Amino acid sequence: MHPIAQAVVAALDDAFPPVDGRWTRVPLWRPGLEGVVAMTGHAFVAVGDDVTDTRLDELGADGFGGAADARFTVALAGTGYLEVHDLLLARRAERTPGTAAVPRPDLADHPRVRLARLLRDDVTVHGSPDPALGDVITLGRGVAGLTELGLELDPDGPARRGAGVLAAALGIPEPGTPVVAACAPGNTRAVRRFLAAGFVPVGSVQLWLPERPSGGVATGV
Numbered sequence: 001m002h003p004i005a006q007a008v009v010a011a012l013d014d015a016f017p018p019v020d021g022r023w024t025r026v027p028l029w030r031p032g033l034e035g036v037v038a039m040t041g042h043a044f045v046a047v048g049d050d051v052t053d054t055r056l057d058e059l060g061a062d063g064f065g066g067a068a069d070a071r072f073t074v075a076l077a078g079t080g081y082l083e084v085h086d087l088l089l090a091r092r093a094e095r096t097p098g099t100a101a102v103p104r105p106d107l108a109d110h111p112r113v114r115l116a117r118l119l120r121d122d123v124t125v126h127g128s129p130d131p132a133l134g135d136v137i138t139l140g141r142g143v144a145g146l147t148e149l150g151l152e153l154d155p156d157g158p159a160r161r162g163a164g165v166l167a168a169a170l171g172i173p174e175p176g177t178p179v180v181a182a183c184a185p186g187n188t189r190a191v192r193r194f195l196a197a198g199f200v201p202v203g204s205v206q207l208w209l210p211e212r213p214s215g216g217v218a219t220g221v
Contacts, residue, residue: 002029004037004044004144008090009178011202017042021063025053029145030121034076035207036067037088037143043067047076048210068204078212083119085206086182087191088143089199093173101126101137101168112136112152119207120148126172128165133157137169142180143205147173149181151190166197 001009003026007017017024019041026044028034037044042063045056059075060066073082104127107113113136116123120140127135134154142148149169153162173179182205183190 002026002144004029004046005146005178007037007039007044008088008144008146008180008202011039012090012092012178012200016040019063023056023061023063023067025056029143030119030141032209033119033207034210035083035143035205036073037203037205038063038065038068039203050212051076068206073206073208076212077208077210080211081118081209083207084184085204087185087201088180088182088203088205089194090146090178090180090202091170091197091199093147093170093175093177093179094198095171095175096167099164099168099171100129101165101172102129104128104136106131107134107136110134110136110152112150113138116140116142116148116150118209124172126169128157135161135165137165137172139169139172143182143207146180147177149179151181162193163197166193170197 017039021041023043023045026046028046034047045061045067059072060069104125107125107127113125116138120142123138123140126137135157136152138150140148151169181194181199183194
């Protein structure tokens with residue numbers, strides 16, 4: 001299991017990394033994808049071999065916010081794609097009677113699905129059994145190889161169904177499987193929905209697909 005995955009699963013049982021202000025370098029879990037997962041007082045940095053530990057220190061990496069600083073991640077991403085800084089939430093999968101999600105290949109070109117496939121592997125697309133309802137559920141191997149859930153409700157669908165859709169999504173993986181979700185902190189409706197569904201915050205995450213000069217990081221940063 002990837003070191004970040006180990007830390008996330010341990011955090012579900014309230015066991016956290018040491019609050020030491022340090023950072024730990026970890027392997028990439030997906031070729032070409034880099035990122036930082038910050039937890040309380042400790043950070044995990046996954047970057048390519050072209051960036052040295054010394055350079056990461058020079059850029060201000062630490063476990064007290066430095067590895068999540070915008071200047072740090074922008075320098076490492078260079079001109080490549082840079083995801084937003086998200087809250088990382090987790091819980092274990094559980095099947096709830098009366099909820100269901102089915103494969104929805106008709107939603108394969110939805111923007112939420114395209115984003116999932118940019119950053120994750122083995123993405124599957126699910127949704128409502130009602131073909132007229134465009135709720136989108138994505139599941140794939142995401143952060144640190146963990147099962148990652150993405151969700152977007154059809155804006156034209158019935159109100160107050162988010163809890164049922166999320167419950168249906170959590171019923172797709174094998175019960176007990178650790179599931180993570182990345183959510184923008186400003187998306188407070190979604191954050192509340194995940195918290196109400198039993199997800200707990202375990203850290204923050206930011207991902208990028210780097211495009212930087214040979215020898216490390218973008219110049220002028």
